[in-house]
Amino acid sequence: MAILENNPQTHQKRATIDVLLLCYRAYTRRIRKLLYLGGVLHDRKRSAVWSYIMSFIVIFMCFGQCIFMINFCRDHTDNLVLLSKIFGLTCSFIAPVLMSACFLVKRKKLIELHETLNDLFEQELASDRENKNVLATLHAFDRPSYLLCFILGSTTLFYVCPSMIFIVRQIVQHSESKIYKLPIPVKLPWLAPINGGPVFYLLCLYQYFTCWWMIFTIGSVDSLFGFYAFQISAILRAMSIRLANPRPNEVFSKVLGTCVETHHRIERCGRMLEDVWGLIILRVIIANAILMCALIFEVSPFTDLTINQIFSFISYMALKLLQTFIYAWYGSLITSASEHFREGIYFSNWPDSKLDRHMRANIILAMMQKPLTIRALKVSHVNVNMFTNILNTAMSYFFLLQSLDEGG
Template sequence: MKKVNSGLVYLGLKIDSRHTRREILKSRIVYIINFFWLNGDVLGAIICFINAVINLKSFEKATYIAPCFVFSTFANSRAYTLVHYNTEINSIINTLLYLEDRENKKPKSKERKDIIHRGLCFLNIVISGTKVLNIVLVMTFFVSPLVLVVVKYFKTNEWKLLLPFLITYPFDPYDIRYWPFVYIHQIWSEIIVVLSTCCTDILLYIFCTFISIQFRLLQYEIRNIFKNQCRNREEFHDVFIELVKWHQKLICVSKTLDIVYTKSTLLNFLVSSIIICLTGFNFMVFEDKMLACTFFVFLSSNLLQIFFLCYFGDMLMRSSEEVSSAIYNSEWYSKGRGIGKNFHIVHARSQKPCKLTAFRYADVNLRAFTSILSTAWSYFALLKTLYK
C-alpha cells in the first residue's frame, strides 16, 4: 500500500481513511488540476484524429493518435474509480488488515508460512516488473522525439521540432517559444495516464493476492480441523463457526472488490482489443525504427496490463473454488450426521466462486484474456487488409 500511495499522491488520489477534511480538499484540488491538464491533451488528440480522418490524411497518422487517446480515456475511468469508491476501498483495506492481524496471532507453521510466502513473492515480482516497464514506456516517449530531431538534423541540416504525441492546439506548438512547454506538458500528461493505470492495477493485484492467501489459509484450516484435538462437541462447533464467519468475510470483501472495479474493467476489456490491434499495426508498418520501438514498448505494456488483470482475477476465482475441495477432502464423513450436514452447506456455497466481472458482461479470468487476444487479432487482420 505504501508503494501504491507513493504514486497516487502525485495524482491527488492517496488512499487513507484517516485524512482530515483539509487534507482531502488539497488532494481533490490536485486531482482536478491533473484531470483538466490531461483531458485538454485528450481533447486535442481527438480533434487531430477527426481532422486526419475527414481530410483523408496519412493512414498511419490516424492509427498513431487513436491508441493514445483511447488509453487515456481508460486511465480517466481508473482514476475516477478511486475517487468514487474511496469508502469501499478503505473498507476492503480494513477487512484485510483485520484478517492479517488475526492470522499473525495464530500459532506459526511451515505450511502457513509457505502459503503466505508464495503469494507475496509473486506479487512483489509483478509490482517490480510493472513499475520498470512503465518507467521504460515513459522514457521511450520522452526520448524518441528528441532522438528523431537530432537524426533528421544530421540528415537534412535543418531543425524540425517534434512532439511525443500528435495533438491539435489553438497555437503553433512547434514554435520554439512554445515547444519546450508543450513538450513538458505532454510528458506530464503521459505520466498521469501511466500512474493512474499502474497504481490502480497494482492496488487490484494487492487485493486479489491477499484475498487469495486468506482463501488458501482457510482451506488449510478446513483440511486440518479434525486433526486438532477438540475437547468436546461444543468446542468443535465454535471452531467451525469461526471458519464459516471467515469464509463469509472473504465472500463479502470479494463482492466489494468487484463493485469497485467492475465498470472500469468492462471499459478495459472493450478498449484493450482496439489498443493491442492499433499498437501492433503501428509496430508493423512504421519504417522509422525509433517509432516502431516506441510502439513495441506500448504494445508490451498493454499486453501485460490486461494479462495480469485476468491472471489475478483467475487466481481469486480458483482460490475460492478450491475451498469446496478442501471441505470434501476433510474427514467430515466420520464425525456424525449433524456435522456432515453443516459441512455440506459450506461445500455447496463454496462451489459458487468469488470472482471479478466486467460489469457482469464477462468474468475476469485467463479465458477472457484469450478472447481479447482473439478479437484483437481479428481487428488487426481487417486493418491490415484495409491498409493494403
C-alpha cells in the same frame, strides 16, 4: 525441544518466513507510494479534500490531453496509420481519467475494502505465526507488479525521449531556425508556437505531467488490484490448509466457525472489488484488444523500422499483453483459491464435530455456493479465458483494418 530449536531446517524455515514477511511489508509500502504518486490514494489517514483535489487534477489534465489529440485527428482523417497511432495514445490517456473517476465515486467502498482485507490478512498472519501459509504465493503477485511498472515507464520514455532530446539539443545549440514539435501531437484551440518560447515549454511541461499521471496512475491502480487479489486468494488458501491440517491445540469447531465467517466477509470483499474495478477492467478488455490491433497495423509489414520504433513496439506490445494477462490471471487465482476453500471444508471432519444447527447450515451453504469470481460489469468473467478472447479479438480487428486499408 532443544533439538528442535537447534535444528538447521527449523532456523532456515523461520528465516524464509521472516524474509517473506519483510517482502510483504515492502510490497504494501510500494503500492501506497505508487497510489500517492498517481494521485489516487484514498484512505482515512489522508485528507479527503486533498484526495479529491489530486484526483480532479489528474482527470482534467489527462482529459484535456485526450480532447487535443482527438482535435488533431480531425485534420488527418485520410491517414489511417496516424489515426490508429493517435487512437492508441488517446486510449492510454483516458485510462487515468477513468481510474481516478472510479476511485472518487467508489471512495467509501474502496476504503472499506482496504480496511476489511487488511484486518483479515493481519488476523491470518497472527493466527499462523509458525508457518505463514498466507504468504506462500506472495512472489506470484509482487513480481508481476514490478515488471508492469517498469515496462509502463519504459514504454512512455521510448515515446517522449526523442522529442525531449531534440528540444534540449536545440536549446543548448541556441538554434533559432529549427521548428519545435511537442512530444505528443495535438491541435490546440489557439495557435501553438513552433519556435520555442515560454508558452511552448509550458505546453511541454503539461504533456510531461500527463505522461507522469499515465505511468503512476495506471501502474498503481493495476498493482492495487493485484494486491487485493493476493490478499483474498492468500486468506482463502490459508484457511483451506488450516481446515485440512488442524492443530492439536485448537478446537476444530471454533476454527471452522471462524473460517466460515471469514469466508462470508471475503465474498463481500470480492463483490466490492468487482464493483470498484468493473468499469476499469471492461476498458482493459475493449481498449487493449483494439490497441494491440492498431499497434500491429501501424508497424506492418515490419519493414523500414528505426531502432526506436522497434523498441517502442516491443515494449508497448509487452505492456498490453502483461496488463491483460495479470488481470486475467489474478481473477483466475481468486476463483481457484475459492474452490480450494470449498474443498477444504468438504474434506474436513466437520460432520463429526459438535456444531449447532445454524453453523451446519452455514457450512452447507458455503459448500453449495459457486466459487468466487470477478466479473467486469457482469459482461465478462475475469479469468485466463478472457486473455485468449482478447488476443483473438485483436487479430480479428487487425485483419479487418488491413482489408479496409487495401480496399481504400
